[in-house]
Amino acid sequence: MEIILSSASDRPIYEQITSQIKEMIMKGELKPGEAMPSMRKLAKDLHVSVITTQRAYDDLVKDGFIVTVPAKGTFVSAQNQDFIREENLRRIEKLLSDAASLGRENGLSLEELEKTLELVYTED
Amino acid sequence: MEHAIQVKNLTKTYKDFTLDHISFDLPRGTIMGLIGENGAGKSTLINAILGISGSEYDQADILGYDISTHGRYAREDVAAIFCDSHFDLEFTPLFLGKMLSKVYKNWDQKTYMDYLEKFDLPFKKRLKKMSTGMRVKVEFAAALSHRPKLLVLDEATSGLDPVFRDELLDILRDFTEDEDHSVFISSHITSDLDKIADYIAYLHEGKLQFVSSYDDLRNNYGIISCGQQFFDALSREDIAAYRKEAYSYRVLINNRQKLRQVFQDIQIENASIEDIMVFYVKGEKVQ
Numbered sequence: 001m002e003i004i005l006s007s008a009s010d011r012p013i014y015e016q017i018t019s020q021i022k023e024m025i026m027k028g029e030l031k032p033g034e035a036m037p038s039m040r041k042l043a044k045d046l047h048v049s050v051i052t053t054q055r056a057y058d059d060l061v062k063d064g065f066i067v068t069v070p071a072k073g074t075f076v077s078a079q080n081q082d083f084i085r086e087e088n089l090r091r092i093e094k095l096l097s098d099a100a101s102l103g104r105e106n107g108l109s110l111e112e113l114e115k116t117l118e119l120v121y122t123e124d
Numbered sequence: 125m126e127h128a129i130q131v132k133n134l135t136k137t138y139k140d141f142t143l144d145h146i147s148f149d150l151p152r153g154t155i156m157g158l159i160g161e162n163g164a165g166k167s168t169l170i171n172a173i174l175g176i177s178g179s180e181y182d183q184a185d186i187l188g189y190d191i192s193t194h195g196r197y198a199r200e201d202v203a204a205i206f207c208d209s210h211f212d213l214e215f216t217p218l219f220l221g222k223m224l225s226k227v228y229k230n231w232d233q234k235t236y237m238d239y240l241e242k243f244d245l246p247f248k249k250r251l252k253k254m255s256t257g258m259r260v261k262v263e264f265a266a267a268l269s270h271r272p273k274l275l276v277l278d279e280a281t282s283g284l285d286p287v288f289r290d291e292l293l294d295i296l297r298d299f300t301e302d303e304d305h306s307v308f309i310s311s312h313i314t315s316d317l318d319k320i321a322d323y324i325a326y327l328h329e330g331k332l333q334f335v336s337s338y339d340d341l342r343n344n345y346g347i348i349s350c351g352q353q354f355f356d357a358l359s360r361e362d363i364a365a366y367r368k369e370a371y372s373y374r375v376l377i378n379n380r381q382k383l384r385q386v387f388q389d390i391q392i393e394n395a396s397i398e399d400i401m402v403f404y405v406k407g408e409k410v411q
Contacts, residue, residue, distance in 0.1 A: 010384065010392060012343045040153075044297045049322040050154060051337050 001030065001037075005046060013048055017056040025065050025076055026084050036066055036074040063087070128152050128274045128306035129173060132183035136172050141330060143168050143179070148325055148335045153303035155296065156335075157317035158310040159401055160327035166310040169327065170278045173308075174204055187274055198274075200229060203267035205280040209259035213252035217245055217262055221269075228270035239265035243288075256283045264292065268299070275299065277309040281316060289313070293320050314397040324397060326404070333404060345400055346380040346392040349373070354390075358383075364400075365407030376403040 003020050005013060024030045036042075039057055043050040057074065060066045067077045103113045129150040136143040143165045150156045160166050172179040173186060175195040184191045187198040211220060217240055225231040240247060243261040251259055260283060267275065275296075281289050293316060299305050311317055317324065324341060326333040345364065348354075355366070355373045364378040376399065377383055380392055395403075 007394065012339070014339070040301045040303060044301050047297070047319060049338050050300070051322050051339050055339065 003046060005048070014052050014055040014059070017042075017046070017048075017053065018059050021056070021060060022063075022065055022087070026087070030076045032076050032078040034076045036076065038073060126152060127185070128187060129156075129308060130183060130185040131173065132181065134169070134172060134179055134181040134184055136168055136177070136179040138168075141165065141168070143172065144330045146327075146332050148332065150306055150308055150323070152306055153300060154322040155300055155307040155309065155320050156323040156325055157314075157321035157397070158308065158325050158327060159314060159317065159397060160310075161401075161405065164327045165330045166327055167278055170204075170276060170308070170310060174202070174276060200270070201273040202276065203270065203272035203274070204276040204278070205260070205263045205267050207260070207279040207282055208256060209251055209263055211251060211259075211262070211266075213250065215251055216248050217251075217265070218247045220251075220262065220266060224266055224270065230271040232269050232271060235271075236265055236269035239268060257285065257288065260284060261288070264295070268295070273304055273306065275305075275307045275309075277307065277311070279310055279312065281309075281311055281313060289316060296320055314401065318397055321397075326401065328404065341397070341400065342394065344378055344380055345395040346377050346383075347395050347399060348375045348377060348383075348390060348392055350375060350390075360410045363410050365403040365409055367403065367407045376400065376407060 001024065003017060005016050007013075009016065021030070030036075036057075037045070039053045040050055043053040046053070057066065057068075061068060064077055064079065064083065066074050068074045100113065127149045129148075131149070132147045134143065134146040141163075146169060148156075158166050158169070168177070171177045173184065173191065175186075175191040178192070186195070187201055189195060189198045191198075215223070221233060221236045221240075224236075225233055240262075243265060245254075245258060245261055245265065251262065254262070260280060263280070281292060284292065296307055296309075297320065300307060309317070309321075318338075321338050323335060323337050325335045348358075349372050350358075351372060355375065358375065358377075362377050362379040362383060364376045366373055366375040376395060377392070383390075384392065
C-alpha cells in the first residue's frame with residue numbers, strides 16, 4: 001500500500017489519506033476483506049497525528065469503504081461494483097455542481113457550459 | 125481514565141508572575157506540545173502538574189490521581205525529563221540502572237541496557253564526564269525503562285543534535301502507538317512539535333491562549349502575502365493577526381477553507397506552529 005502525503009498541499013492531510021485509500025479500493029489494489037493497518041500504526045508510519053488518521057478512518061467507514069470489527073481490526077468492506085459506480089457518480093455530480101456554480105458566478109449560460117463540457121468530453 | 129492529565133483553573137502566584145486559571149485536558153494516547161516564550165510559565169505549569177511545586181486548583185489529576193493528595197500513586201507511571209540530568213553526576217549508567225531497579229517496581233533492565241547500547245552510551249563512564257546531550261540520553265534511557273504511561277518532557281530535547289532529536293521523535297511515535305501512553309512536551313524547537321504533536325497548547329504571559337488539535341491548526345490557519353487592496357478586501361474576522369512589511373502585508377488567516385472557496389487562485393501558505401506563535405506575539409490584531 002502506497003500513501004503519499006504532501007505537507008505543502010492545500011488539502012487537509014486526512015483528505016489526502018481518504019482519497020488515496022478510496023482510489024486504491026476502487027482500483028482493486030486493496031481487496032475486499034483485506035486488513036487495514038490500525039489507526040495508531042498508520043499514524044506512526046505516516047508521521048501524522050492519530051487524530052488525522054482517526055478522522056480519515058471515520059470518513060472511510062461512513063462512506064462504506066472500510067468496516068471496523070471490534071477487537072479484530074479494520075477491513076476493506078465487501079462491496080460490489082454498483083457501490084463503486086455510485087461513489088463515482090456522486091463525485092461527478094459534485095464536480096459538475098462546482099463547475100455550474102462557478103459558471104453562474106461568471107454569468108455563463110447553461111448552453112455555454114454544455115458546449116464546454118461537450119468540447120472537453122470529446123477531446124480525450 | 126479518559127485523560128492522562130486533567131486540569132481545571134490551576135493558578136500559581138509568584139510576586140511578579142501569575143499562572144492564571146489554566147484549564148486543559150490531555151486525552152490518553154496522545155501527544156500535547158506546550159509552547160510559549162521564555163517566561164510564559166511553561167516550566168511553572170509543568171512543575172505544578174508534577175506536584176513539584178504547590179498550586180491552587182479546582183481540579184488537577186494526573187493519570188486519574190489528584191496531584192497533591194494521591195500523586196504518589198501516579199509516580200510509578202510517570203517519567204519526567206528536564207533539560208539537564210538530575211541524577212548524581214558521580215554515577216555511571218550501569219550503577220544508575222542498578223539503583224533504579226530498586227526504585228521502580230516495573231524496571232526493565234534489558235530495555236535499559238538496550239537503550240544504552242542504541243544511544244551509544246558508555247556503561248562505565250561517570251555522568252560528570254559526559255556531554256549534556258549524552259546525559260539527556262541517559263535520562264531518556266532511564267525514563268523509558270520503567271515503563272511509564274505518561275512522559276513529561278520540559279525542554280528535554282533542546283540540547284540535542286538534529287539527528288538524535290529525529291531518532292527521539294521515532295521513539296515517541298513508538299511510545300504512543302500504545303493507546304495507554306501519553307506525552308506532554310514543552311519545547312522551543314517548534315518544528316519538532318509540528319512533526320509529532322496531536323495537540324498544541326499555547327501559553328503566553330501566564331495565560332493559556334488556546335489548546336487546539338494540530339489538525340485544526342493546520343486546516344484552519346494559513347498565511348497570505350498580499351497588497352493593500354487585497355488586505356482591505358479581506359473580512360476582518362478571518363484575520364487572526366497581520367504584519368505590515370515594507371512592500372506588502374503578511375496575514376495570518378484563521379479560516380482557510382472558507383477563504384479558499386471565495387478566492388480560488390490565491391496562494392495560501394501553511395502556517396507552522398512557529399508562524400502562529402510569532403504572529404500572535406508580534407503581529408497586529410485588527411480592531
